Amino acid sequence: MVRPLPFDPIEEAGRQWGAQEWDEVGAMQAATSIMRAQQIVLARVDEALRPWSLTFARYEVLVLLHFSKEGVLPLGKMGDRLMLHQASITNLVDRLEQQGLVKRVPHPTDRRTTLAQLTGEGRSVVGDATKAVVAAQVGVAELSDRDARDLHRILRKLRAGADDFES
Amino acid sequence: MVRPLPFDPIEEAGRQWGAQEWDEVGAMQAATSIMRAQQIVLARVDEALRPWSLTFARYEVLVLLHFSKEGVLPLGKMGDRLMLHQASITNLVDRLEQQGLVKRVPHPTDRRTTLAQLTGEGRSVVGDATKAVVAAQVGVAELSDRDARDLHRILRKLRAGADDFES
DNA sequence: CCAGATTACTTTGACTTCCAACTATCTGTC
């Protein structure tokens, strides 16, 4: 994909950022670290999901449906949970439907609402795909349990501040 | 953009992941935290850059050029530093060129290579835009210096493992 | 009870990212 560098690009950026007398070097490095880490995790999980022609985004939709009792959820609810725009959910469900993993069904009482329902194959695929994702340690193999916990704790502050959820 | 939830979606996901007897709950929560954090940071920085019609990606290109002595770099080198695919750099430089912030110039000796060069306006925009990015604390306002340092330290392990750079 | 506001989803269009294929140019080797 990309050639490895002979130095850590974020250390280097910190050095040069400071040399320009720009502030918030630590914040810049933290932010940049998050961006790169996301790139890495996404690439690894997508790789693990390739056998099912799934992406992380579509996999998340399947997992969310799997977690709901009947394997059925309104599209809007999924958008809220996954922090995605309505149009993105429409698009993801379109593709999952084409793949036969999900099917759209009308809401029994509210005719504005469309429900996504896990198909039999969808349910089976979630299970298999999750095994692969777990085997890939969800893309964060280098982190100890302690690291994972610390990371989660620190990023929770960020998410809480972004109104990600009511705390 | 999206409605806030009455609970922390990552805590909830951890609960349900465990209830399915799936492993690596901690890794899953760490990975998901990274994905959401990236979404938040990206949105905030993009917002700060809106007055210049810049995105984080294009801003990073400008900063990289600004850091180089002459404001000139081969496209490929920028792809390596920013961990982006060649095609992405081509696209970013296309747009920056349309915006008049960068201009393509031929490499003096290697005719395969194209150099991107910061224009006068480009150099001025980097400075102004950086003030805005710093004012927005690079999107990680909630993190203390300590948090930022810890985050950087933990994610460095992940990046090192991904061959992001030679350690 | 009904007009206006709200809600749910889809559509369209602009961007970004990657991959794969392609063109052009160098480089190392015999």
Added chain:
DNA sequence: GACAGATAGTTGGAAGTCAAAGTAATCTGG
């Protein structure tokens, strides 16, 4: 020196994201 292989960048296509506008259905206040 010639040629096979590597390297640099561009192009086209698939996927995903968001914003804004459109359609349909439901809710609400007078």
